[in-house]
Amino acid sequence: LNRPSSVIIIGGGIIGCSIAYELIKQGIRTTVVDKGALLSEATTAAAGMLGAQAETHSPGPFYELCKLSQRMYADWTEELEAASGISSQYRSNGIIRAALTEEDEAELQSRLNWMDGAEWLSPAEVRQLEPGVTSQIRGGLHFAQDHQIHPVHLAGALRAALIRYGCVLKEWLPAMELLTGSDGAIIGVRTAEGPLYADQVVLAAGAWSASLVEPLGIQLPMFPVKGQCISVRPRTAANTHTVFVKGCYAVPKLDGTVLIGATQVEAGFDKRAAIEVIGELFQSAVQLLPALAGAELVSTWAGLRPGTPDGLPYLGRLSAASGLAFAAGHYRNGILLGPVTGKAIAGLLMKQPAIIDLAPFTPERVQR
Ligand code: FAD
């Protein structure tokens, strides 16, 4: 009852597409508009770690959101594969977060006070699990539940599943303006092809989201955080688990390459990959996994993480903007948070029982 019959989603990254996927499956006429090619920005620049434990530094609602999404992943990717015929290369090989300094060791060990699914390993135990790791490490946390997918393969599966279910995909068509009705509610978007109208609109434009609501007097503090990665092909296998230290991670992929990431630079919307970063990232990775020395460079790229001042995404509605739902600001964890965001925001639009309390993530928190 009262569910929308049509929805427009602004932004076809993993967040917009996972919401579209949940809606289209329930028979809602869904249109995704993207300023470029679908799934071509932060989503396919990502490493693909599903690091609820590895990437969380304190307990609380964000950690719970991450864990819920992590638990959904195996079924979600299986369902996408059944719909699309494309495997997202989901792998349950775990993450080792190793300490190189006394400070890292203290920070990682303090997580044991509240974090489930983490086990402290001595240097010898780390090297037993992952023999290629440098002898310089002081031990580390093993997160057996922290899994991974390949973002490019996941993107292929999501896109094909959306097409299969009849979602309308409008690529290379920027949403230029949110359109309001006579009662002030959001009723659509203006594009170069003319206006598009729907019962509900979702803002899922990643790092670009704030500029669309600014003309309505709505604050959505966000900033892009550039991350550059390299992909290399080692001469012999360097690691079977993802190995993560402060400032560097090495994620082994099924095709024999190792994805090494990532920088963290606040430099506006410039996402050019810098040549000097290739050497720096590679040096850090070789220090961590000496067997990477002599590896072949496969590629380098950069993407823009959608950052927010408090590190939390904006999920939910604003009283000042009826007809509009927000799903942006997933910063370092948007791949992990794809399934939970898709289900939670689709559920909100469909007025279904909430799968998780979105109150801690409400965009109202920044409307002061
Ligand atoms: P995006 O993927 O950026 O998509 C937003 C879309 O909106 C884009 O396609 C864009 O073209 C479109 N858009 C913007 N403006 C408009 C407009 N006006 N009209 C229409 N469309 C518009 N997360 C993890 O969970 N695990 C990881 O291992 C991981 N590694 C990462 C490594 C790097 C180097 C980077 C950069 C990010 C990483 N992330 C990771 C974070 C993750 O990639 C992001 O949080 C996630 O992709 C955000 O998804 P999104 O859909 O919000 O944004």
Ligand code: GLY
């Ligand atoms: N989550 C890994 C990154 O953002 O680099």
